[in-house]
Every structure is written in C-alpha cells, then in structure tokens.
Amino acid sequence: MKILVTGGAGFIGSNLIMALLQHNHQVVSIDNYYTGKTANLSPFKDNPNFKEYSYDITIPWKDNPEATNIWGTQNLIEFTLAQKSARLLFSSTSEVYGDPHEHPQKESYHGNVNPIGIRACYDEGKRAAETFCFDSKRQFGLNVAVIRIFNTYGINMLPDDGRVVSNFIVQALKGRELTVYGDGTQTRSLCYVDDLVRGIILMMNHPQHISGPINLGNPHEQTVQELAEQILNLTGSSSKIRYLPLPSDDPKKRKPDITLAQQYLDWEPTVPVTTGLTQTISYFKNALTKTTIT
Numbered sequence: 001m002k003i004l005v006t007g008g009a010g011f012i013g014s015n016l017i018m019a020l021l022q023h024n025h026q027v028v029s030i031d032n033y034y035t036g037k038t039a040n041l042s043p044f045k046d047n048p049n050f051k052e053y054s055y056d057i058t059i060p061w062k063d064n065p066e067a068t069n070i071w072g073t074q075n076l077i078e079f080t081l082a083q084k085s086a087r088l089l090f091s092s093t094s095e096v097y098g099d100p101h102e103h104p105q106k107e108s109y110h111g112n113v114n115p116i117g118i119r120a121c122y123d124e125g126k127r128a129a130e131t132f133c134f135d136s137k138r139q140f141g142l143n144v145a146v147i148r149i150f151n152t153y154g155i156n157m158l159p160d161d162g163r164v165v166s167n168f169i170v171q172a173l174k175g176r177e178l179t180v181y182g183d184g185t186q187t188r189s190l191c192y193v194d195d196l197v198r199g200i201i202l203m204m205n206h207p208q209h210i211s212g213p214i215n216l217g218n219p220h221e222q223t224v225q226e227l228a229e230q231i232l233n234l235t236g237s238s239s240k241i242r243y244l245p246l247p248s249d250d251p252k253k254r255k256p257d258i259t260l261a262q263q264y265l266d267w268e269p270t271v272p273v274t275t276g277l278t279q280t281i282s283y284f285k286n287a288l289t290k291t292t293i294t
C-alpha cells in the first residue's frame with residue numbers, strides 16, 4: 001500500500017514508519033520539523049520505498065496545537081476524500097477524557113475537560129478534530145479510524161519533551177533530582193511504542209474498516225511516585241526526588257479500558273513496563289552521548 005504518515009519524523013511517526021517499511025509498504029513522511037528530527041528518519045533514507053517531505057499540514061494556520069489538530073486534520077480529511085479509496089487514521093488521545101470521573105476510561109465516556117484551562121489547546125483541539133472526523137464520515141462517507149492513545153513511551157522520544165518518562169530517565173542518567181509534580185499519587189498507564197504501532201496497523205487493516213474510537217493503551221496503572229522509584233532502580237541512579245507543584249488540570253488518574261481493542265482488533269499490550277523502560281533507558285543513554293541536551 002501507499003501510506004502517508006504526518007508527523008513522520010516524530011516519536012510515534014518514526015516508529016510507525018519503521019514497522020510499515022518492514023511490511024514492504026511505500027511510505028511518504030510529512031513533517032514540519034517543529035519537534036520531529038531528521039535523525040529519526042535517517043535509517044530509512046536509502047530505502048526506495050521511502051520519501052520524506054518537509055511541509056506543514058496546517059498552512060496557513062500555524063504555531064499551536066489547536067491549529068495542528070483542527071485545521072491540520074480538516075486538510076487531511078479533504079485530502080483523503082479526494083483520493084479514490086483512502087483510509088485516514090486520526091491519532092486522538094486519552095486527554096479527551098480530561099480529569100476523568102469514570103475509571104478506567106471507556107470510549108463511551110465523554111470526559112471532563114476544562115475548556116479554558118492551560119491544557120485545553122491540546123485536549124479541545126483533539127476533541128474538535130474527532131468531531132470533524134465523525135461529521136465527515138456521516139456527511140461525506142469518510143473512511144476514518146480514530147484511536148485514543150494513552151501515555152506512550154519508547155525509542156525516539158525527545159529527551160526534552162517534558163513528559164514524565166523522558167524527564168525521569170534523563171534526570172536519573174544525569175544524576176539530577178527527579179521532578180515529581182504534586183505528591184506523586186496521580187496515576188498513569190504506560191504503553192510501549194511497539195505495542196501501540198501494532199495496534200495502529202491492526203486498526204488501519206480492520207476488514208470492516210471500523211471507525212472507533214478505540215482506546216490503545218496499557219491498562220497497567222501506576223503512580224508517578226512508583227514510576228520515579230522504578231526508574232531510579234533500573235538506572236541504578238542515586239538521584240533524589242524533588243517535589244514540585246502540580247500543574248493545573250493535571251488528570252489525577254488515567255487507565256484505559258481496552259475491551260473494544262481486544263474485541264475488534266484482538267489487541268492488547270505485550271511489553272511489560274520494566275522491559276519497555278529498560279529499552280528506553282538504553283536508547284536515552286545512547287542519545288545523550290550524541291547530543292548536548294542540558
């Protein structure tokens with residue numbers, strides 16, 4: 001198949017491209033290189049099935065997560081509808097559930113998002129993009145697949161993306177204090193990127209072309225404090241933990257209900273968090289020797 005991956009030079013995009021090329025698909029990557037890195041695509045540059053373009057899908061609306069999600073998705077919906085038989089996968093997020101009152105979160109839960117808070121640009125951007133996807137399906141017959149990704153980690157993450165796994169590993173490897181926000185009792189459920197990529201491919205290949213939305217995440221829930229201790233253990237670091245204020249609207253708990261993914265895609269995560277973290281730690285050890293991340 002011919003597959004276009006937007007955000008191809010990013011963390012999840014580059015892992016997805018690796019898997020698609022291994023399956024002998026032709027892959028085109030589009031990225032505006034805001035956070036994507038050409039280095040993530042360098043392993044594929046001599047592959048005749050791979051092409052890479054620098055482009056911004058939100059043009060002429062730029063510079064914020066609402067624009068990427070709302071206008072970027074709308075442009076891609078129009079592009080998909082103009083093709084003969086294309087299927088669009090929209091990567092939504094567990095952030096659509098906000099600070100949830102339902103636990104674990106099922107796809108039927110409508111969420112608890114603060115529309116004017118500091119996270120709203122991302123959360124509401126994704127929610128609006130989901131609306132565009134399903135309206136376009138109803139009105140124009142768009143062939144669309146919507147997945148809701150729960151906290152994914154693994155190789156090709158940026159060391160300075162501010163996420164908890166990358167922060168803690170980089171801090172531990174550099175012998176710096178691990179920054180736990182709040183008292184560390186908030187929970188997350190971490191999914192290794194290889195599991196996610198397998199789920200994405202199963203969703204795209206679904207024989208009945210279901211639209212979802214489908215949660216893709218690992219139901220193994222842990223507190224941020226436990227994660228900090230686990231990373232200290234696995235890195236053998238003697239860093240201490242420092243407690244900083246909790247950002248506003250930070251969800252207190254998060255855990256996917258993956259019944260639909262099991263039922264429709266026969267998918268569930270297989271990589272235990274310890275294994276995934278060990279691989280991610282090796283990746284960051286290597287990445288840190290090559291860069292000047294401070």
Ligand SMILES: O=C(O)[C@H]1O[C@H](OP(=O)(O)OP(=O)(O)OC[C@H]2O[C@@H](n3ccc(=O)[nH]c3=O)[C@H](O)[C@@H]2O)[C@H](O)[C@@H](O)[C@@H]1O
Pocket residue numbers: 093094095149150151152162163164165167168179180181182186188224246247250251
């Ligand atoms: O994958 C998802 O579902 C979403 O989750 C993340 O949002 P968040 O859950 O806030 O992820 P992190 O920024 O990694 O934070 C996780 C938890 O760790 C805490 N944290 C983060 C960083 C840090 O240094 N210390 C720390 O205690 C945060 O306060 C939060 O409670 C990502 O930022 C979103 O892009 C993504 O869509």
